[in-house]
Amino acid sequence: MLKIYNTYIHIPFCERKCNYCDFTSLKGTDNQIEKYVNYLLKEIDIYSKNYDLSEKQDTIYFGGGTPSLLPIDSLKRILSKFSYDENTEITIEVNPKTVDINKLKEYRNLGINRLSIGIQTFNDENLKVLGRIHNSEEAIEVYNIAREVDFKNISLDIMFSLPNQTLEMLKVDLEKLILLNPEHISIYSLIWEEGTKFFRDLKAGKLKETDNDLEATMYEYIIDYLKSKGYEHYEISNFSKKDFEARHNSIYWENKNYLGLGLSAAGYLGNLRYKNFFHLKDYYDKLDKNILPVDEREELTEDDIEQYRYLVGFRLLNNxxxxxxxxxxxxxxxxxxxxxxxxxxxxxxxxxxxxxxxxxxxxxxxx
Incomplete structure (x- = not known):
């Protein structure tokens, strides 16, 4: 029986979908969130019959969506299905608007020891354009509160190549970012995904893509600036202080197995790569029949596995x-x-x- 050491859990609910986002996310009521968690627990139980989930987890990652919308009791119920200790890297993605000091204290009490805070930019006007529900002051306040309650491993997400963003705007973002002194930084260029409000506005001529040369200049500046501040550029989009690389994300780049749970989640077990259903109805219907909610599956040959090793492995810049x-x-x-x-x-x-x-x-x- 294949032993599972790393788990990704997708929480698809958001207070409001961001204008650039094409991830699976829904606006959920308390009852809808509770129902989803019940089905998620059922999915875990089905997996436990075919895979060994009893091993101490090396990493557990709550992604989304906005996992910080989950009630503490729901997080507790999910985590109770796994074995973990203080050495397990347990990450939860956080929207600054959805947590307070009490919730952050509860996270620590549950054993969650790593936060990934979606700041995106410190420019309030750009935050409005992106459709984020927080402002820069709230983001900084949540970061400081997280430090107060003893989070020692915090990752901050920043975006660049935003509509009408200049190099000077980016420089200001990076200066404010460095003042916070996070252990880990993820930086992503804006991607104009079909089906998003941004993509529709682009086609309608309301927004304009960043010039390719400017985007390249921004990326080069980010790399040089963060390196000068002591951060290691260890993956294409990720920087960290020494020994604070994202252990969970590194599993993807090292082509290692992980269990993916929840709506539209992807996983890699043995020689199987799979992706769950995109729509809640399909996800629930399968689990009602005690069938795993897998929509797409790919049985990999040894050649396929070898090919994947290069497709993901070269993202790690120092390995x-x-x-x-x-x-x-x-x-x-x-x-x-x-x-x-x-x-x-x-x-x-x-x-x-x-x-x-x-x-x-x-x-x-x-x-």
Missing amino acids: PLIPSKEYLEKCEILEKEAYLIKKENGYILSSKGLMLFNDFIANFIDD
Whole structure:
């Protein structure tokens, strides 16, 4: 029976969907959230019949949506299904508007030891454009309260390449970010996803994409600035202080197994990659029949698993990836083209590979 050491739990509810967001998220009442948690617990019980969930978890990650909307009792019920201790990295994504000192204290009491706070920007006008429900003052206050209640591992999310954002605006965001001194920083460029309000506004001419050259300049500035402040750029979008890399997210990039639970959640178990149903009705209907709510599944061959190793592994910027014989020639060619750098017995991305990552990684995708 396959042992499970890492778990992702998707909580799809939000107070309001952000204008740029294409993740599965819904506005939920207390009753709807309670119902969802009951079904989530049922999904865990079904998995426990086929996989060994009794092992102490290395990581547990509550993502969303807005997991911080969950009542404390619901979090307690979910966590009771797993074995964990103070060495388990337990992360919950937090919207600053949805927590207070009491909830943060309860998180600590439950054993949650890592916060991922979705700040996105410290510019209040840009926060309104993004459709966020908090302002910069509230974000900073929540961060400071988290420190008061003894959170020692906090990650902050920041976005760039926002509509009408200038390089100077970004610099101000980064300066305010560094003053907070978080252990971990995730920085993402805005992606114009179909189905979002942003995408509709883009097509209608109400918004305009950032110039590619400016976006590249912003990214390069972020890298140089955060490195100068002592942060390690360990993954394409992630920076951390020493020994504060995101352990859970690193599982994805290291191509390791994890259990994915909840609406639209993805998982990777053994040689199976899967994704759950996108609609609540389908998710509930399957669980009512004691069937796992898996919508898409991919049985991987050894060749598939090897290919995935390159698709995700090169995102880790300081971990040399040692190629198999089948991929060695490809890596040697990419080294000659200056996309890769030889390091120890393997390869890491060069600056060119980092800046042109989509072009680079296409070399590992089967036609």
